[in-house]
Amino acid sequence: MTQTDPRRRMLPIVAMALFIDSMGIGIILPVAPKLVMELTGLPLAEAAPIGGWLTFAYAIMQFVFSPVLGNISDRYGRKPVLMCSLAALSVDYVLMGYAPTIAWLFIGRIIAGIAGATFATANAVVADVIPADQRAKFFGMNGAAWGMGFIVGPVVGGLLGQYGSRVPFFAAAAFTALNFTLAFLVLRETLGSENRRSFSLRRANVVGAIRALRVIPGALFLLCTLFMYQIGHDTLPSTWAWVTMGKFGWAEREVGLSLAVLGLGTAVVQGGLVGLVTRKFGERRAALVGLVGGACGFLGYAFATTPTMLFASVPFACLIGLTMPSIRAILSRAVPPNAQGELQGAIGGIVSFSSIVVPFSMTHLFSIATTGGLQMPGAPFFAAAIALLAGALLFSGGAGKVGAARAGA
Numbered sequence: 096m097t098q099t100d101p102r103r104r105m106l107p108i109v110a111m112a113l114f115i116d117s118m119g120i121g122i123i124l125p126v127a128p129k130l131v132m133e134l135t136g137l138p139l140a141e142a143a144p145i146g147g148w149l150t151f152a153y154a155i156m157q158f159v160f161s162p163v164l165g166n167i168s169d170r171y172g173r174k175p176v177l178m179c180s181l182a183a184l185s186v187d188y189v190l191m192g193y194a195p196t197i198a199w200l201f202i203g204r205i206i207a208g209i210a211g212a213t214f215a216t217a218n219a220v221v222a223d224v225i226p227a228d229q230r231a232k233f234f235g236m237n238g239a240a241w242g243m244g245f246i247v248g249p250v251v252g253g254l255l256g257q258y259g260s261r262v263p264f265f266a267a268a269a270f271t272a273l274n275f276t277l278a279f280l281v282l283r284e285t286l287g288s289e290n291r292r293s294f295s296l297r298r299a300n301v302v303g304a305i306r307a308l309r310v311i312p313g314a315l316f317l318l319c320t321l322f323m324y325q326i327g328h329d330t331l332p333s334t335w336a337w338v339t340m341g342k343f344g345w346a347e348r349e350v351g352l353s354l355a356v357l358g359l360g361t362a363v364v365q366g367g368l369v370g371l372v373t374r375k376f377g378e379r380r381a382a383l384v385g386l387v388g389g390a391c392g393f394l395g396y397a398f399a400t401t402p403t404m405l406f407a408s409v410p411f412a413c414l415i416g417l418t419m420p421s422i423r424a425i426l427s428r429a430v431p432p433n434a435q436g437e438l439q440g441a442i443g444g445i446v447s448f449s450s451i452v453v454p455f456s457m458t459h460l461f462s463i464a465t466t467g468g469l470q471m472p473g474a475p476f477f478a479a480a481i482a483l484l485a486g487a488l489l490f491s492g493g494a495g496k497v498g499a500a501r502a503g504a
Contacts, residue, residue: 103224106233108281109217110240112177115274116184116214117241121248121358122263122270123191125351126256128336133260134197140466143337145197147458149204150333154450156208161215161447162303165440168216169433170294172284173223176216181275183210185268192264208447214241215439222427222435223285231378231424232370238420239366246358253351290432305441314429316489317422318445320382323486324418325449327389330479331357331412333454337461341472343402356406360413369420378421383487385421388414390483397473397480415483 131142131149168176184207191203214237221233252263297303305318339345339353372381392412399405423442430438457475464474471477 105220105283105285106224106236108277109220110237112181112274112278112282113214113217113237113240114244115270115277116181117244118248118251118267118270120267121244121354122252122255122267123188124249124332124336124354125253125347126260126263128340129256129347130200130260131197134194134200139337139340140462143458143462144455146337147333147455149201150454150458151451152201153204153208153211154447154454156205157211157447158444158451159447160209161443162437162440165215165219165436165438165443166294167436168219168286169292169436172286172291173216173220173436174278174282174284177278177282178275180210180216181271181278185271185275188264188268188271192261192268215443216436218423219436219439220285222439223290223432227424227428230427231373231381231420234420234423234427235365235369235416237365238369238416239362239364242358242361242365242416244358246355246362249351249354249358251351253348253354256347256351286436292433305444307437307441314426317426318441320386320486320490321419321422321442321445322449323482323489324386324415324422325446326453326482327386327393327479327486328415328419329449329453330393330457330475334457334461334475337458338396338472338475339405341461341465342399343405353405356409357413360409361416364413364416365420368414369417372417373421373424378425379490381417382421383491385415385417385419386483386487386490388412389418390480390487393476393480393483397471397475397477399473 127146127149128139128142131137131145132139135142135145137145164176164180187203187206187210190206191200194200194203217237218234221230221237225233251266255262255266295303305315335354335357336350339350343349345353369381372384376384388411392408392410392414395408395411396405399408426438426442427435457478460475460478461472463469464471
């Protein structure tokens with residue numbers, strides 16, 4: 096596609112949809128620990144593993160259904176998948192807001208996991224309309240829109256949480272319904288009929304999607320690198336509230352404001368630095384800077400003894416935002432137009448598999464590290480830093496060379 100492709104006008108609309116969607120998710124983060132404690136009657140440290148199980152339930156559904164929805168979007172187009180996702184999520188937030196027991200909260204997270212295809216679909220739209228050599232920048236802009244939602248969402252959630260742990264869920268439902276309305280009225284399909292292909296159940300799973308990528312030299316190395324990146328990335332939303340409450344005694348307001356700072360950092364990196372760094376240094380170097388910088392920042396989170404030290408680590412940790420857009424761009428240029436949804440589904444499967452393992456393990460690690468003799472609430476972030484450094488070694492030792500060759504960096 097050329098730069099004058101009229102479908103490019105859809106990109107700001109997709110970015111706005113991502114902003115509203117992430118705002119809806121961010122709204123509930125500051126109150127999640129409190130709601131779990133209310134429904135179970137457990138103290139913070141003992142409730143943390145249940146929070147991990149809730150994220151596990153969401154992630155296992157994402158792991159199963161992300162490739163399915165990616166392949167469906169390659170067959171029927173991006174808009175129908177996006178619309179169905181948003182409609183289901185809006186209803187689901189209402190369900191979780193009324194949840195009378197922890198079991199109902201689990202049901203809500205399962206539904207959300209099945210429906211949550213917004214980000215993968217948005218990146219497939221980018222691949223539909225943007226030339227290969229510019230995709231890292233636009234993948235980054237989608238990430239920036241998502242990050243901006245996390246600037247607003249946790250602040251709103253933290254403020255609304257003062258009026259009850261369920262109020263933010265209804266606000267999230269309203270914002271997601273607005274997202275649905277916006278997409279319904281103005282979004283146009285970006286996948287032309289000539290680039291569609293038949294749905295294949297054999298390929299519509301993580302194993303099948305990854306198997307299809309084996310023909311691309313080095314693709315499996317890149318996917319392994321993404322997995323290590325995701326271990327680091329997923330540690331933050333799954334443990335930030337627990338760690339900061341345990342380490343500094345923060346309430347919902349402080350948690351919400353701190354998450355807004357992280358969202359601002361993510362937006363700056365993905366909205367501005369990704370395009371600049373990949374253009375000047377190439378996608379391989381950008382990914383490496385993201386992995387190493389993120390590791391340094393997470394070590395700062397782990398050992399910070401004051402909020403000032405914690406916030407001083409934010410600029411380094413936010414560099415992690417360079418990694419995913421760069422690797423997405425390397426991979427997306429290596430697959431044909433009719434397989435972009437499948438690629439995003441495969442990446443979504445890797446993301447979801449990490450989301451199965453990380454929240455469960457990191458919340459349990461937090462519980463062990465705070466109830467035992469260790470007394471190290473920052474232990475999850477130390478583990479995340481190790482994973483990011485391992486990803487950097489993997490990427491520079493093998494995948495980075497292949498990625499540079501594929502990208503022409």
